[in-house]
Amino acid sequence: MSCPISAVSQMLERNQALFVGKRLLVCGALEDDYPRQLATLAQSLTVFTTDYCYYRSQQAALGEAILFDHQLGGAPRFDALLLLMPKAKAEAQYLLAMMTPLLEAGADLFLAGENRGGINGADKLLAPYGDKPIKRDSARRCSLYHGELSKPVAPFNLDSWFGRYQCKAGETKLTVLALPGVFSAAELDLGTQMLLATVPAMKGSLLDFGCGAGVIGSVLAKRNPGLKVTMVDINALALESSRRTLAINGLQGEVHASDVYSDITGSFDQIVSNPPFHAGLKTFYAATETFLAKAPEFLRPHGSLTIVANAFLRYQPILEAHFKRTEVSNSDAKFKVYLSKV
Ligand SMILES: C[S@@+](CC[C@H](N)C(=O)[O-])C[C@H]1O[C@@H](n2cnc3c(N)ncnc32)[C@H](O)[C@@H]1O
Structure with a gap:
């Protein structure tokens, strides 16, 4: 066509x-x-x-x-x-x-x-x-x-194209490496910061969906020794940035391309994400809506999804339609962190 x-x-x-x-x-x-x-x-x-x-x-x-x-x-x-x-x-x-x-x-x-x-x-x-x-x-x-x-x-x-900065998410310090144009290439996003301050200790496996420069997966790998981390994104510059961020912090994780769940096999104990959004661009909404609606298929029994989103985005009804329980676990004037359980 x-x-x-x-x-x-x-x-x-x-x-x-x-x-x-x-x-x-x-x-x-x-x-x-x-x-x-x-x-x-x-x-x-x-x-x-x-x-x-x-x-x-x-x-x-x-x-x-x-x-x-x-x-x-x-x-x-x-x-x-x-x-x-x-x-x-x-x-x-x-x-x-x-x-x-x-x-x-x-x-x-x-x-x-x-x-x-x-x-x-x-x-x-x-x-x-x-x-x-x-x-x-x-x-x-x-x-x-x-x-x-x-x-x-x-x-x-x-190597000369990676920007580098230090960030602190809760008590966890991280060095971030990012190629040009990658989300949060210069500093930690405020939404991601709130998400990382809210998300509890975890074990088992984690999917960091839309990993960008790899901040979420790396911070959670550092805080939770033994956590098996998988990071996915559609952007090759983001994927390479995530690999470098893991490596420079001495962390392990699997990093690969996936368009929403196109290349995801198996299931996870947790999915954590600051999902893509762009006011006005329908394609981003569509990808994020599919990501939220299909998340239970990629979670183990008792698995959870934690996301942060701009407060104006209406994700709660989608989460409530596809998960047994959804709560707002943190919020301010700009962002909301949602925790959903299968
Ligand atoms: C808001 S950013 C979050 C980046 C990073 N997790 C953070 O918190 O700094 C969303 C990320 O989702 C990625 N993305 C956009 N559409 C996607 C899709 N269809 N499948 C997977 N990732 C996607 C973007 O490339 C971007 O890196």
Whole structure:
């Protein structure tokens, strides 16, 4: 089934002569089937995504042409890069630093995105790699910039991209490592802080759903020796951050990609989460609603789910419909912590 393509892709479509015959690398905020069209125009196409949800939606059609990871390495082999502007500028900088060593000298650099998403800062983003890019097109509140790789590129050094901070959740101190654009990359979220101050001692197994930089799973692993921790997220940068956060604190845990429960097998004694939300974006609500409604299927008898959410989000009726007991175990003007038991 084909879905409508985004405004950015519609603008790219009318400029697609630029991609004909290229060895093209595409990355960034991918959201539709348009890369399949590019595959028919380019000499070769590689799509790199950090979004597991997008990867799963395109994998059957693109096969080995789509890769999901936090990093892509190897020798220079592409002569064009198309970066779809991610929400966080720091993530765009990260992707450019990682991708440009894979480009041959003189390669085309294309940056496309919505005007409200910061695409008009493309000049500054591309400045370390080439001379002033030109604006190729502007339509449907989107813009396409085109530059050329004309400056020498440094090898990509993943380690230098991790932000690091110390946090204290209750009595537990933790060092957090996070790649650009990962939730709570610079400081502990206030909701997560309230959740970690509320959640009781635990044993057995824990699923940290939507682990971000791995704060919840790591703090609970540190507080509860012997706890078997599994962390999942859809974001490859989050997953690598969680692995690093565990490692730097000397903790153990299993970390892997999952779109809600797509890659979860088995069941847990506890699920703890600060689940994804974004006011106005239905997809996030849908993922979180499925996460809450199906949680009992992934919990052992007497298992519990503890989540924190913005007080305005109406999760209580969903929890009450799917769990035997639900209580608000902590709250303030902004957040509520819900504890539900199967
Ligand atoms: C509010 S953040 C919480 C991060 C971290 N647990 C913390 O408390 O700092 C929610 C996380 O859920 C992840 N996420 C979004 N949609 C998801 C999905 N469908 N399946 C799994 N994780 C998802 C996001 O990438 C993000 O890292």
